[in-house]
Amino acid sequence: MTRVSFGDLAQSQLLRRSSSAAETRLARLAAELASGKRSDLATATGGDFKLLAGIERSLGLLKSHTATAREAALAGGAIQVSLEQVQSVVETAANNFAIAGTNGAAQAVRITASGADQQLAAVVAALNVNVGERYLFSGIATDQRAVGGAEEMLSSLIAATTGTSTASGLQSAVRDWFDAPPGGGGFLDVVYGGSPDAGGGFPISPGVGATFAVTGADPCLRRSLEGLAMAVLLDRGILDQDDAARSQVLAAASETLMSAGQGIAELRGRIGTVEAAIDSALIRNDAEVSALEMARGRIVSADPYDTASALEEARNQLEAIYALTARLSNLSLLEFLR
Template sequence: MRPIGDLAQFMLSKQMQSRLRTSADIAGQETTTGLTNDIAQHLGGASIAVSLLDRKMELLGQHKHGIAEARVFASASQTVLAEIQDQSSQLINSLALASQMQSASELKVLSEKAAQAMIDIVNALNSKIGGKYLFAGSDTQSKPLPDGISLVAMLRSEVSGATTVGDVRNAINTWFETSGGAFETLAYAGSDTGFLQMPIGNGESAKFGLRADGESVRGLIQALGIAAFATDSSIALGTTDQKKLLTDGYNALRQIDLSLTEERAGLGLIEASIENAKIAAEMEISRIERDRLSLIGIDQFEAASKFESAQQQLDVFYRIAARQGRTSLAEYLR
């Protein structure tokens, strides 16, 4: 067994070794980070200012998360609107030729192109990002419209059997425009009262005011429907009447195109406000980080000196311990 005196010396040696290692580790960390390891001691116990800054930083982190989410939502909405307007513009260019066409087959190709555009655009309006539907207002968990093929089928049942251009126009206009009518009760399933608002900090929110039941979007689908059913097999119309409906759809789409441009411009303003909020949050975070550094920052050269001193003391300690160990072994063997 180790004598009591030797055991006491051993324990003291272990404690000294631990203190030196701890001092070296702390000094090394402070040298690397430039921050004090003991905030309370560094500030003489007055650490409430640092706590307040940390709380502000935490809140700004939450704001940044909300801003990032709003940016993604706005960008996705803008992308979908751009695709919708691009497809609508292409169809406008095609329908502009309707009045010059003479053959039923050419008119049918145009009408079918309008029907396909209607299906694609309705499906685009059902887009979602991050689990939220883009055009359902505040009810982001509800798919705003049925899929494109289903909506075309719903509208077909309304116009089926029509025999005149007026009948087709009236049926489609009634389906879309009547307050509390088929479109609002059978087709649109999103929020009909509220718009999605996403907080972006400092009491501000980004308000997304475009829904799939909005005037411009609803008018777009309605215009597409008029052109799409010009040559539909459920409606018996001659080529003259078919050209009238295609021209009606063309004129309506041209008017709606301006509304879509205005909607995209409005969304662009929202994107700008979100970007401004992002910049403001980043500037505030930088300011807080500077303030925090001024409180808990240390002289890294001084910390490096402490680290070097602790390392040297450890080296001396290990050399002495090694010599004592060799002496004790020799005496034991003797």
């Protein structure tokens, strides 16, 4: 029988290669056990990365949409809080103006009108809410304040009502100023600093956007400022010699504010509908992300039990190679002849 044997050098090289391969496999399995992920994705995917790439792309898009949806939810919440503040001021002022205007007493009108300054300033502050460097009532011009200062508004209104001597004349002049189109020298030119177009939509899920169609130029918000501004004009001395006309103006301001309050309630309802859509999108996005992460996990995750078993097998194999190497290293002629 022909015997085939290896020389010492060849045998040494064979053991070294076997040892290196066993060590590499041991290190790979240890890393997989620690990370929970397979290191050889080519084998895990069968060489076809299209499915895994598609899952990763979808996850990236969904997570991006989720971040945008959270931003939209924050903006919607801030808009609701601001509108609630405006509505509270408007309803309180409307009731107070109605009582004083109906009473007709000059002192009651004067005292009630004296508090309108602060109420107007509160509404202006609420409409200039800023979240994440975005003015929420400025339409697409989110870097601009929605409403300028109250004093700037009143200065322009005083100029527009100069010479007015009747309650109806004052009401018409103030209404015309607030409703003047761009270029007419009214509210849109002097005070409103935003864009006439509502802000761009937030992409909250694939193919779905959320838009808060509200600006500081919304009619109900203009009516809110209008009603309060009329009372402030009375406090600034307009129609100071005609107590009856001042009472009429305050009563008209109350009616304007009541109308504005109804409009704000409807506006808040529309914003609430958008908020509900955002909440639904967030739930849907989270569910889809969970499903995709599970699908990805089935591809890239290493089974801990199988990995631990393979790791133990690799360790035993490496120990066997080390033992064999040690035995061969101790061979001598005397041992061989025995």
